[in-house]
Amino acid sequence: MSNSHEQSFWSKYIFSLDHKVIGKQFLWLGIFFLLFGGFQAMLIRWSLSNNMEPLPWWLLGDFLYQSSPVGAGIIGPDAYNQLFTMHGTIMIFWAITPILIGAFGNFCIPLQIGAPDMVFPKLNMISFWTMFLASVVLLFSYLLPEGTAAGGWTSYPPLSTPVGGIPGQGQTMWTLALTLAGTSTLMGAINYITTIVRLRAPGMDYFKMPLTTWGLFLTSILNALFVPIIAAGLIILLLDNIAGTQFLVAGSKATIPGGDPLLYQHVFWIFGHPEVYILILPAWGIVSDLLSVFARKPAFGYKVTAICMCTITALSGVVWGHHMYTTGMSPLLGKTFMFLTLLISIPSSIFFLNWLGTLWKGALKFDVPMLFAMSVMWVFGLGGLTGLYNATITSDIYLHDTYFVVGHFHYTMAASVLFGGFAAIYFWFPKMFGRDLDPTMGKIHFWGSFIPLNLVFFNMMVMGYAGHHRRIFDPSEFEFLKPVLGLNDFMTTSAFILGAVQVLFAFNFVWSLVKGKLAEKNPWGAATLEWTVDHPIPHGNFSATPQVVNGPHEYSHPSLKDKDWLAQSEPLPS
C-alpha cells in the first residue's frame, strides 16, 4: 500500500501530488490571506473612527496611499470602497475557503476515511495551482492605477459594470480571479466527493465517518452544485465588463434593451446562501468531533447530528430569496422564502442541543482546541439566533443593509468559521507538522480573540439596530447616526486588539514549526484514524489498509482499562 519513494524537491514540496502537502500549501495560502484581509479590516476601522486622518506608522502609513487624491496616507472614499470590497472577498474566498476546505479537507478526508490519498491526486494539485493563479490575478488588481474592485463583495450590477461609474479594470480582474477560484473549488469538491464515495476503508460506513468528514462531504456537494451557478453569473458579468454586452444593465443607461440587474442577484444568492453553509459545515463537523474528544465521551446523538447537517444542506439551496426581501419581490415568493428559511431553525436547534449533550456528563479538558470549539457554541448561538431578525420580512425591511446584517454574518461566517478553523489548526498541527503549537501563546490568542471579537461584532448589531446603514465611508454625514459615533471608536480599539493578537498567532505558528515541542503520535487521545499513523506520515498514509470496526467517538467505554479511547480500527478488548 505504501508507496514512499525518493522525490525531488519540486515534486515533493511544490508540484506535489500528496494530499497532505497540498493541504499544507492551502494552509499557508489561507493564513497569508487571513492576515492580509485582516489588515484591511484594520484600515477600515481606522478610517471609520479617524475619518480623513493620515494612517499611523503601525498601519504602514508611510507606505500606503501615498498618491491618494485626498492627501498622502489618507484613505478616501474610493479607497474605502475598495477596502471593504476586498476584505469581504479575501476573507470568504481566499482565507476561510482555503483553510477549512482546502487545507483541512485535503489533510483530513483521506486520513479519516483510511484512504492512501485523494482519488485524483493530479486534479488536487491543479486545484491548488489554479487557486494560486487566482491569487496572483487578485493581487495584481491592486497594482492597477485606479485600484482594485470597489463594488462590494456582492458586486451588484450595474454598479460593477462599465455604466456603474467605477473607474479602471479592477472589477474585471476581480471577476476573473473569482472565476478562477471557483474553478479551483469545483475541482476540489469533485475530488472530495469521489474520494469519500469510493475510497473509504473496509468497514467505514457513512455512519462511521467522523463528523469533520461529514461536514466536508456536504460542503463539497454544495460546492459542486452551486459554484457552477455563480461561475455562470460571473461570466456574464465579465462579458458585460469586457465585451460590451448588457446582460445585467437595464433602465436609461442601457443601450441594448432586455438586461436585468435582478438576474445577477438571484444567481449570486442561489450560490451565496449555500456559500454560508459551505463555509460553516466543515466548522460544525470539526466542532462536533472536538467536543467529543475533549469531553472524553461519544458525540451525543451522532447520527442525528449527521442527519441534521444533511437537512440543513438540502434546505440551504432553497432559501436564497431572504437576501432580497427589499427588491420588490412578490408577496407569495417572499412568504415562501421566509417559511423555508425559518424551517432551518429546527435542525439547527437539534444539533446545537446535541453539542450541549456531548458536554453533559463528560470530563471536559480545556486544551486550546477545546476552548475554540466551545467558543464556536457561543458565537454560533448568537449568530444563529440573530438570523431570525433577517429571516423575518418585516424586521428585515428595517434591518436589511444595515450593520445589523454585518454583525450577524460576522458572527456566523467570520467568528464561527474562524474559531472552528483555529480549533482545527491547534488540533491537527501536531499531526501535520510533528510539533505542538505552544499552548500558553494559544490561550492568550484565544482570550485575546474571543473578548475583542465579541466587542466588535456585537456592537455592529447594536449599531445596525440604531439604523447605521452599511458601507458608509463617513457616518458623521447623517444626523441620526450621531449617537452611534462614540461606539465606533470603541469598536475600533477592540478591533486593533483583535488584530494584534492574530500577529501573536502567526508568530506562534512559525515559532512552533521550528522550536515547538516534538509531538506524540496521539497527543489528544483521539479515536479517529488519522491519529493511528506515525509521524512523518509517508506518501500513501497507511502501511496496511485499516479495518474499521468502531464509530468515530469511542471514548470512556466502560470495558477499557489502561486508556479511555479506542481507535476506529481497534477491536474492543474482550
Place this chain on the structure above:
Amino acid sequence: MKNILCNFIQKFRQKTITLLPGIWFLDPPKDVSLDGYRIDNVIQYTDLVITIYFSIVVLLMLYFILKYRHRPGHKAVYEKGESKKHIGFTVCMGMLVFLSIDVVIEGMSFRDLKEAFWNFPKGDNVVKVEVMPQQFAWNFRYTGTDGEFGTEDDLIPAQNQMHIPVNTPVVIQIAPLDVIHSFFIPNFRVKVDATPGMVNTMWFQATETGEFEIACAELCGNSHYRMKGILTVESQEDYNNWLNTLEEEGPEDEWEDDDDEGVPSRWGWAWKESE
C-alpha cells in the same frame, strides 16, 4: 388562533417592555410612522425570546464547565445519546424553539404585511410621489393639478427635498437613473430598493411633523455615504403652500431633449396601479 396568540404577545410585550430595556443598548431613531411600531414589536419579541434561549444555553455551558471539568477521580459517562428518549427530547426541544419563536414571528410578520405594509391605501387623499435616485442624489416628482405623472404640470422640487403632509398615507414609486439604490428612512422603519428597469412601490404615513433623513442603503459608488435626502413632514396647510410655491416657480428644467449628463426632465412614468 394565530391572531389570539399575536394579540396575547402584544399585550404581554406592552407589559414587559418597560422591564426589558432591550439587548441592543442603543435605541433606533424615533419612530414617527403609523406602522413602524409593528416592526419594533417583531424585533422586541425576538429580542425577548432569544435572550431567554441564549441565557439557558450559556448557563448550561457554565454549569457543565464547573461540574464536568476533567479532574482526578472524575470519569466521563459512556453515553451515546441515541436512545429513543434522548432523540425524542432533542427533537421536541427543536420543535419547541420553532413553535415559540419562528411560528410566532412568522404570524406577526404575515399579519403586519397583510394589514399594513402590503395593504396599499386607496382613495383621493393618498399622496403619490415618484422617486428617481441617481448617483448621488434623490429626485422627487409630484403630480401637479391634473393628478397624472409624466405631464407638463408635474412638480419637481429641488434635489433631495421631499415634503409630505402629516397623517396622510404616502405612496412612492421608485426607479433609478443609473445603478441600484435603496430608499431608507430610519425614522419610518421602511426601505425599498430602486433597481434599474423596474418600478418598486412602497407606502408609509407620518404621525409627527419635522425633518427626517433619507439614506441610500445600497452601495451605489464612491459618494454613496453622502447620498442624503431630507424628508419634511408638515401640516396639510404648509404642504399645500409648498406645492403652490413649486407651481409658481415652475419646473427647473424646461422640456428639453434628454441629454446624457443631466437628469432628463421627462423621467416621470405613468403611475402603476398596485394590484
